[in-house]
Amino acid sequence: MSGPKKLKRTVQSYSAKAVSAFLAGTMVLGGAGAAFADNTPTGTGAAAATPNQSAVTASGIFSDVKAGFWAEKHIYKLAGQGIVVGNNGLFRPGDSVTQQEAVLMALRFMKLQGNVNTNTDVALPNDFLVTNYYKPYVILAFQHGLLDKSTEMAADNLKTSWGERKASREWVAELLIRALGKNAGGSSGPTSFADDAKISANKRGYVNTAVELGLANGLTGNRFDPQGAVTRAQLATFFSRAEAHNTLEYDNTFKGSVSALKDGKLALYTNGGTLDFTLNANTAYFTSASENRITLNEIQPYTKVTVIGATYNAAYVELTDPTLQVEQAEGVFTKLSPGVVWVDSANGYDQYPYDAATTFLDVNGAVIQPSSITAGSKITILRETFSGSRKVVKIQVSSGIVNKTAKGTVQTIDTAAKSITFKNEDGTAESFKWEEGTTLFSSQNAIIQPAELKTGAAVSYTIKDNVIRSVEVTSGVERIVKGFIYELTDSTIVYQKSDGSREVKLLATKPAIVIPNNVSPVMSDLIADKTGGDNVQLTLNSSDQVTKIEVLSRQIEQYVAATVVDYNAKTQYLTFTDSSGKAHVVKLDEKTKMAYGGMLTTSLTTMGARLSENRKVDVTSIKERALSVELSTKYTGVLTEVNTNARNIVMKLSNGQSVTLPYPQAVDMFGKSSPAITDVPLNVPVTAVLASNQEIISVLRVSGTAQFEIATVDANLNKMTVKLDNGSKSSELNLVSVPLTNEAGQKAALSELKSGDFVNLVFEGSSPISLQSVKQYAGQVSALDAAAGTLTVKDYSGTSQNIAAGSGVRIVRDGVTSNALSSLSTADRVLVRKDASGVAIISVLSQQSRTFSRYESATNQVVTKRASLSENYQFSLAPNAYIHQGDTTLSVQSLKENDNIILYFNNDKIVEIVKQ
Template sequence: MKGKRFAALWLVLVLTLSLLVVPAGAVSFTDMQGHWAQEDVEYLAGLGIVKGTSATTFAPAQKMTACEALLFCSRATGVSAADKKQIAADRADQLKEILPESVYSWAAEEMAVCLETGIISASELEAMCDSGALLKSITRENLSMYLVRAMQLEPMANNLTSYSMSFADTASISQVLRPYVYLLNTYGIVQGNTANEFMPQGSLTRAEMATMLRRAIDFMDEQGIYAELPAYTDYQWVGGVIDAVGSTSTGATLLTITGNLTDTFSISVPATVPIYENNIRTTPTALRAGQYVRVNLDDKGAAQAVRLGGALTSYSGSVTEVSQDSITVSVSGVSKRLDIDRFTRVQVGQVVGDLSLIEADAGYTQAQCWVDGMGHLAELKLSGGTQSADGLITAVENTASGQTITVSAFNGQRSQYTLVSGAAVTVNGKSGSITVSNKGDYVSLRVSNDNAGSAVSAAVDTVSDYVQGPIKTTSFSKSPYEISVEDSITGKSRTYAIADNAIARYDGETIDVRNVSRNTFATLQISGDQVVLLDTYPGSTTTQGVIESITYASPTTLAVRTPQGNTVTFSIDLTDLPDIERDGKTSSIDKLRSGDSVTVTVRYNEVYEIEATSQNATLSGTITRVVQDTAGVSIDVRFADGSSDTYQVSEGVSVTQKGSVISLYALKPNDAVDLTISGDEIVAIEVTGSSSSSTQITGSVLVTNSTDKTIMLQLEDGSVVTADVDDASFVTITGSSTSLSKLAAGDRVQLYGQYSGSLFAATLVVKL
């Protein structure tokens, strides 16, 4: 045992010396003079890629160990010194568990590069260490596999269907390693000896390794090959399957691309942009329909490199294990593990993004995987399970369909969630329920991925104190630092001392507390009257989606359904309306409709601008029946072709006539209507014709529109009506004259006039 241990330690010492001796610029080794590999060795040594066993010797005949060969291969990848250092730091814990301590001390950095670039896998390295093969001489055929991987050509090796060779000893090459040897031989990296033998089981000398390495590096330079490291790049990219290939007047190639998880788009690829197929430079003629392609973009969004991945193969199965690095799926009873990186497009529920969407404890049940011809997981769709959502409770509402809570995320965006039947609710770790008294408390939710807005569990924390709102002032001139925030719930400002060890973040990134600035939106966690956490976000944010409903009250609530399926709510002060545009023209809130596409801009936690685009009606017909009961309102509609259908109409659906809002409950049989349908749901109703009646109405002013000469009223039964007052006279209850411009939100009025269908045309307006 002592003898074996001494021999191992001696071998480690020799390896350490051979790899760590510093190269000497223009290098000349005494034992390389006249040697057949002299030019290659001295060239690589001058670049610092290979090193001598001493300042003057190279030991060309010394056999290479597997460890030495791996480290030499790592140098062919072209990974920068900065990336190498970061990779080593990121993989330090992993390598400490795999490598013997005596090897880790000098080989860790380049071995980390081997793992990151795919030269060797963690399981392969672990097996090599356990068997002792790491410090033993390496065979020529095994070296071929590692060198092909270093050259980023393993996908090509895996896709080869024919790889015949003319070596006299081809039959002696291991079957699984023949594709690797074939590629190296094809590209002139390895050659047979004078007897045309490859000698697959033969050992490899340092001189032979240097020559092979020189040829490999030269080949990579000629072909423009480099190791692309997803985790250490930050440029934007787009990807999908090529639908069509065209050309532009400038000579660029125009690609039409469709993703399984994204819409179809086109991108221009100038003739100067490099194109890679199987990681080797190719020409635009390689761009063919049916192939998966990834286009890397520069900071201006223009193509800077194109990588072809071959045809996509789809796998569907149940998820057995998942993380942000990999997923294991059971496909027809066969377990399949796939790596995930930042070049993998990911969809969770309705949300499409990158691997940051994946939560290890989400409980996904099904996965659909699209893998390109190079074995890379290009697209991944996860179904089932839940995602996390958290923030402060701002509203609690109990309805017939369940309990709905509004939650303000740490960036101030408010979303509504409905607790499903049987949802697990805890308060401070114990089973409980959510009530209006929890307004302002922190809540952590698990929300269904397949039914956005449905929460399956909620954990409320009433112990910790939180405050949200725009930062009004900061003071960092003396200790303790101070911050003043306008509370979004109470509307009052308060100044707080900041704890010495407080953590500050801006848009998710940790910052120095002194870099927190006024007018940003902040969520503060308070402990012992001091701020211990400051989560700050830009003062201006935008949300895009479709208007789901508008609830007129004080304040009025605009609910927007985002493309991800979430409902985001915005509070609007009718006495201080934001700028509103609809279809590119200045408009007002009473003109907004459910179903409108909308962009809402919020500045310092207040709605600043609303830009809406109207949606056209898709169905026209006549109401044959209206049913009002505890479930709401349902209508039967007969269409021109004689068919009919029944629709449940929710409270939030906008009902209009001649462009003005009328009450949902004003709908009557024989009303002619245009319906805007989304899926199976009505999102807007426009009454185009109906019967009339005369009456008087009383209510509170919500919005006055001096341009259109209309008043939006909330009647005593809670319904909302828009009245045309263009021909009306205005008086007060005392009989004095007044005008539309003198009416304000909240004023009580009584209108006399006549309904035209469901639109009220007033002849007299009395301010009560």
């Protein structure tokens, strides 16, 4: 059985006449110079439609046509075909189209532009004004009935330059229907539009036909706006849709079936042969059933597509029929000979030829070699139906014995069923079971239990007789182990497991420490002991390093601010009373951690001299053995009470103990000058730093996290000013050694922040400890579900963000705050962020309806007309402000005097202008 023939590539060149026209031309629907096809390519079969080397491609075509733009599909399509072009990388979709430009585009659509004679002088009536470059094309349009002479040259139609006049919607409707060669005479009755009376009588039939064919739609309020100017994006959309009603074959356009899709290449079977197209990051993928982009993953082999692209580089791929064009057969595999699979059948043996492009899969969909199929296995054979040769494209084992070694990732683990689902390197999921005692699970050359495998871990696995024989973690993800801390150093931790065995693990850089009732634990707060260490859960990264240590329980006793009763230097016993007056006795030894005044000591004599009666100490012990004894220097906890009569405060410490202390001598509090103890809110974290006599609080530092708006940023000096008290005050922050991260926890630079942004600040007293930028979403509310507490915001780049507002949401409109998400509407423009506690704050942008006057480029201000002298009429334009009419993006320079506009403001700057 012979395969499809490979098509020979040919390249079409342009004639000198066409090149001359290209160089001489002015901007035609997107720039000075469209390359016009001069002749039909030569060749037979598919080769007769070889892509044009000189035509404009759509790869990275226009920087002002963003992903998601409403006409993106049609602009990409027509640009790939050379029907529309751009200028300096811009398409300017919102610009109006002149009648002469629309005529040239219609001629390209009809494939008549090559028939124009540009070598002879062209004469038109003196009062029928057309730019010289367009004259031969306009005459060609009259010759082919694209334009009606009696209508276009009527006296009342010649008051202004005919060629440079903006093409109206009703005029383009007629041009479009004439370009299709259709008769609109039978549809000349009234239209269904609310402004039908404004449609010219001689255009009504064309409008009706355009609507019936799905080429043109109405506008908001069921209006057609017949005299409205057609934009470049709209005209591209009209002609793109019209191709469905045309029988012409367009340049660089190929229709067929995907015969292969691999390694950035798409093989297209068309006209009895195969064309190979290169796919790249700029290739646009769409479906004929939708205006929205799709991904390459949504296009499958053996489906029908249209590919547009010059020199075999696919600029545009459109899925026209997702139905797989294949047929299926089943049988029992018997043997394999070179290039042939033998299948047992009732009439003997059926032979299925295969080649290097045929895919062989096991029962789980993993790619295998043909030789690995065992005799007697049931197989399914898939053959394509589009080429006529019924080529075998895939053979899959439907039941049989699996023996292989493969690589992939762990998808799921079922320890009860003793089953693992792997995702192999080809992306196919396959499940196998293991048998106790016959399977080896390993990681980093260490034996592990199946339960220690983590979803997402990269593994190499061996299957024999359909059973898992080994699983080796080659690049793991986080996994969890448990035990109690046996030994602890600066770089390693030894933990003892429940079975009595011990393992040592390296510590990652700055592992996270979690200890219940400890606000900011550090490594030194962990207890390592051969019999009474902390019971912990360790999180290990893919390199088997400890990234997190979480204390689950501890056998130790902790006493904060205990009172010394006696220390016996001879027996080394310390007697003290806790906060409730209960007495305790512990023994110190050379392993006890000892500290005073912030200094460590190893001398029992030195420490003992300081353990005099009534001194305050912090003691950690296991039974009667002292793990640490430190003279109390500070209390860390939460402020629970301020007694103004007794002039004392009550703190609840991290271990749950409450202590009563006299008023502090000073209070250190962020954002407040000379604060008093009565300025400190209750139930906030504080640190009481003790004086040397341990009786007086020298300073009470208030800790916490709060969100602030940035007033100024000086990245060179590592300084920032944030607004306090709703902007009435400010505070300068020195951020030289303060870590800065973004919302995802990644390291960020101070230069990335600007005035108006928000940050979450963690502080201790007046000192910043860390800073985190806050992500904000600005745009229009496009969807709202108040019951579910969700909304969708379409930002000014056209990207939609789904936001879970959750409980406690705050909506701020005109200075008034509410908690009702239902108070929003899909017409609102909003700025969304989450405060330091995670509550969504939705600020509704203010708006004003104005009449445009002019744009002052020197000051970057929009000037509007005012109704009174007291009315503000000058407004600053924010960088990257979104200016548009409907879905069409505009430049501020395109706005005209007396245009009705709506302005939306953020921080007194225009962020959006809507032209009415």
